Amino acid sequence: MRKYFITGLLILVPIAITAWVLHAVISTMDQSLLLLPEQWRPEALIGFKIPGLGAVLTVLIIFVTGLLTKNFIGNYVVAAWEALLNRIPIVNSIYSSVKQVSDTLFSSSGNAFSKALLIQYPREGSWTIAFLTGKPSGDVSQHLGDDFISVYVPTTPNPTSGYFLMIPKKDAIELDMSVDTALKYVVSMGVVAPEVAEKIAVQTNQVKAN
Known part of the structure; x- marks a missing residue:
C-alpha cells in the first residue's frame, strides 16, 4: 500500500x-x-466569462505590439x-534597469547566462552551480580589476x-554542460543528474523537430 x-x-x-x-498564470493574464470597456467584456456580451480569453488577449497584445514597433514609425x-520616461525622476531609474534586464533575458542575441560554472558558496569547501553573467563594469571594475567575473547563484527549486x-x-x-542542463540540475535539487538532463533535452529537441 505504501509503495502504491x-x-x-x-x-x-x-x-x-x-x-x-498554469491556472495561476492564465488567471493573472x-x-x-x-x-x-465594460460593455465589450464577455459577461456583458454573452452573459458568462470565458476562461483563458484574457490569456489569448494578452498574447495578442504582445504580438501586435512587437509587430507595430518593427517599422520606422x-x-x-x-x-x-522612452525619452519621456527617462526625464521622470525615479521612474527613469526603474525603467532603465528593468529594460536592460529584459533586453538581456529576452533578446534573441542576448546572453543572460552564457556559461555554467562551479563555485565555492556560501563558504569555502561548499560548492554550488552558478551562471556567468558578464564582468563588473563602471566604478566597480575600477576597484576590482579585470580578473573578476559576475555570476548569478540561483536558489532551488525556484531559480x-x-x-x-x-x-x-x-x-x-x-x-562542460549547457546552461539548460545546469538549470534542470538546480531545479531538481540535484535529483536529475546532468547526464539524464542532457538526454531529456535531446529527446525534447527531437520531438520539437518532428
Missing part, C-alpha cells in the same frame, strides 16, 4: 503543480480583460516614449531568485 501510494504521489504531484501554475514612437556575486575568475570552474 508513493507511486501515485510521484505521478499526480507534478501534474497537480503544473495545473496549479485574464485580468487583461479589465482593459476592455513604431521605432520612433518607442524612442519618444528565479538568487544571489549576484562578483568573484575572482580563478575561483570559478567552467562546467
